[in-house]
Amino acid sequence: MPTFILKSLGWLLAHAPEGLLRIAASGLGALIFICLRGRRRTILSNLDHAFPDRTSDWRAQIGREVCQRLVETAFLSLATPFLAEVRVRHILSASPELLQAFEAHRKDPAATLICSPHIAYWEAQTSMALVIPGEFPEFGIIYRPLDNAAADTWVRRSRERFGMRLLSRREGFGEALKIVRRKGLVGVLFDQNAGMQGALCTLFGRVCSTSELPGLMAEKFGARVYGIFPRRLGFWRIEIGANRIACGTDSPDVTIALNRWLEDLLTGDENLCASWLWMHDRWRHQDVPARRLRLESRRNLLAEDLAARGLPALPRRLRLSIRLPNWLGDVVMLVPLLRAIRASRPDAEVTVLGRAAFEPLLARFGVADRFRPLPPRGPGYFAHFLRLRHSFPDVHLLFTQSARADIEARLLGCRQRFGIVRPGKARPLLSHSYRVPDTFDEANHHQVRLWEDFLRHFGLEAPPDFRPAETRPVPPSGPIGLIPGSENLPAKRWPVEHWRRLIEALPKERFVVFGTENDRGIASAVAAGFGETRVVDLTGRTTLEAFAEKLSECRMLVSNDTGGMHLANALGVPIVGLFGPTNPLRTGPIFQRSQEATGVELLQPPGCPATGGGSLDALTPDSVAEVVQRQLAGC
Numbered sequence: 001m002p003t004f005i006l007k008s009l010g011w012l013l014a015h016a017p018e019g020l021l022r023i024a025a026s027g028l029g030a031l032i033f034i035c036l037r038g039r040r041r042t043i044l045s046n047l048d049h050a051f052p053d054r055t056s057d058w059r060a061q062i063g064r065e066v067c068q069r070l071v072e073t074a075f076l077s078l079a080t081p082f083l084a085e086v087r088v089r090h091i092l093s094a095s096p097e098l099l100q101a102f103e104a105h106r107k108d109p110a111a112t113l114i115c116s117p118h119i120a121y122w123e124a125q126t127s128m129a130l131v132i133p134g135e136f137p138e139f140g141i142i143y144r145p146l147d148n149a150a151a152d153t154w155v156r157r158s159r160e161r162f163g164m165r166l167l168s169r170r171e172g173f174g175e176a177l178k179i180v181r182r183k184g185l186v187g188v189l190f191d192q193n194a195g196m197q198g199a200l201c202t203l204f205g206r207v208c209s210t211s212e213l214p215g216l217m218a219e220k221f222g223a224r225v226y227g228i229f230p231r232r233l234g235f236w237r238i239e240i241g242a243n244r245i246a247c248g249t250d251s252p253d254v255t256i257a258l259n260r261w262l263e264d265l266l267t268g269d270e271n272l273c274a275s276w277l278w279m280h281d282r283w284r285h286q287d288v289p290a291r292r293l294r295l296e297s298r299r300n301l302l303a304e305d306l307a308a309r310g311l312p313a314l315p316r317r318l319r320l321s322i323r324l325p326n327w328l329g330d331v332v333m334l335v336p337l338l339r340a341i342r343a344s345r346p347d348a349e350v351t352v353l354g355r356a357a358f359e360p361l362l363a364r365f366g367v368a369d370r371f372r373p374l375p376p377r378g379p380g381y382f383a384h385f386l387r388l389r390h391s392f393p394d395v396h397l398l399f400t401q402s403a404r405a406d407i408e409a410r411l412l413g414c415r416q417r418f419g420i421v422r423p424g425k426a427r428p429l430l431s432h433s434y435r436v437p438d439t440f441d442e443a444n445h446h447q448v449r450l451w452e453d454f455l456r457h458f459g460l461e462a463p464p465d466f467r468p469a470e471t472r473p474v475p476p477s478g479p480i481g482l483i484p485g486s487e488n489l490p491a492k493r494w495p496v497e498h499w500r501r502l503i504e505a506l507p508k509e510r511f512v513v514f515g516t517e518n519d520r521g522i523a524s525a526v527a528a529g530f531g532e533t534r535v536v537d538l539t540g541r542t543t544l545e546a547f548a549e550k551l552s553e554c555r556m557l558v559s560n561d562t563g564g565m566h567l568a569n570a571l572g573v574p575i576v577g578l579f580g581p582t583n584p585l586r587t588g589p590i591f592q593r594s595q596e597a598t599g600v601e602l603l604q605p606p607g608c609p610a611t612g613g614g615s616l617d618a619l620t621p622d623s624v625a626e627v628v629q630r631q632l633a634g635c
Helices: 002-015 018-035 037-050 056-082 085-091 096-107 122-131 149-159 173-181 213-221 251-268 302-309 328-344 356-365 381-391 403-411 447-457 496-505 517-527 544-552 563-570 621-634
Strands: 092-094 112-116 139-143 165-168 185-189 199-203 206-210 224-234 237-244 318-323 348-354 370-373 395-398 416-421 432-435 480-483 511-513 535-537 556-560 575-578 600-603
Touching (some): 002 056, 037 056, 056 122, 085 122, 092 096, 096 237, 122 224, 122 237, 139 173, 173 213, 213 251, 224 251, 328 348, 328 356, 328 563, 381 403, 395 403, 480 563, 496 621, 511 517, 544 563, 575 621
Parallel strands (some): 092 237, 112 185, 139 185, 318 395, 480 511, 511 535, 556 575, 575 600
Antiparallel strands (some): 199 206
16 A cells, blocks of 8 residues: 555656646745754754854755755655656756766776765666766665565666666675676765764764765775765756765775765755755764763774864864752762763763853863853743753753753753652653662762762763862961851851860961851851951852862861862862761762872761761860861871
8 A cells, every 4th residue: 555655646746747846845845844843953953063153044044945855855756757768867967077987987997886975866866877878887776675565666666767776785785795896886875873883973073973884895895986966956957966085995084085075065065055954863873862971883983083184182063061050069069070071072062051150160170161151030031041942952961950950951942851860759851861779878879979870871981080170289378268157057057166166276377267148147256356367257258269269278178068168179178077967978078189188087076977967066176176287287
């Protein structure tokens, strides 16, 4: 039945007036572009990645033309078996370059590969013998057979009626090799979505898995390599063009050269650009969730590709966005994994979304290419993310647990939204989730370990980088920093009188008190009566950037379990952390000054479990002062 329907439709198309077919193709193409939203987004996303400097109007125009030409191609493919030879000759013509290529082959026969990309009207190339004067050489085309045997037989016979031979990829590959050995021509489709069997190289700066079949055949037989393409001159008017590919005969050379040729072809010719099948995701191999955060295929030709292009590093064309946590400490603890992501996907342009105050901090750590501040809460909050849909992110990683952030991700329009799902929780707006195993004991594992497991589940290879952002020596005459406040839990605060006794126990030291505007009352009580020569109170008077600068000037920091403690640790400042109700195994500092010394001492009240739960009132100032003096002696 499917074959009967195809034949009937093909007969009708072959006998319909071209004017009517032109109107139908234009209308159906517009309908596809308007109504198939997923396909439209794929087209516009691909064009935006490949041509970021062109306008959105230009990309939309090319997208509409792509859909129209796809319909035209389908019409012609179905109609060709029923078209008279004279009409096919009227539809098809040969470019001077194609004629020269065949004339050169007649004069000097040699094994020749004719490589075809996915450009509209591709099947018209099977009728090429009609427009090549003189005796047509032996020419076989390797093709992918249809699953329906009857339909495949009909398609093959109809395409072979003008002298071509269609050779199934399943059964005819051996015959293709014989044709090459006989110095004939073999047509090969080269694809940028060859899966794990392909070779990693770039197209328009984006990493793709390219089929190596042309390269392997060229290397084995020393074959000449041509690129061939149909150029649309009008409705059902096609000129077959060809270019000799300038490359060596080894497989990597040929594979890379073909991609570069295609890239130059589409960049330099708007007509051909509108004929390439942009609605197919040629970079899809790197979308596979299980290996999303690494570059992997059977072969890796990226180094050779970069050398051929004269580039020092991969262009950052994968658009990877990351939703940061909302708390400073969590953002700082995420830095080692942000470094790992950049190492694992060196082709990624990393955009982070977070509170505006975090922007200078992320710039200091150098872990992102772009920072997008979250908008103010209010009626227009979610509309902001709808507008960002036109940035076409490829993948979005969420390090939050809030429904609000999940809604943000969905509104961004990103197909791949990754997050962590804990037992008993539901996050339906994620497209891919890492479910925390029931056996994972969060109380006895650091938060970073869970994040790492999450990222490794989706392919991360590089290890977290726990080096501080700065490795300069500890200032020998700097003050001791103090953070007596805490934003989210009053029980995390060491008592004011304990802070004052600590200052009294270290009479030769200078101190700087840090905190937010909400900590002013506590800080004032701690600093009262000591004088600014001994205790400088900067609470509520610094931006996050200035806070980081002042922390870097400290010899040491004594702090409750706060974001500021984690920031000091990330900046390489020695710290003494005071933990009572909270769990240092899960949220303790993670950056190491060196393999030998961390510069970190964490103190808990006597009898407190390792996982926290004790009262900071029981942690005596004398015991803290003793640790501070020992740390200072080692600085």
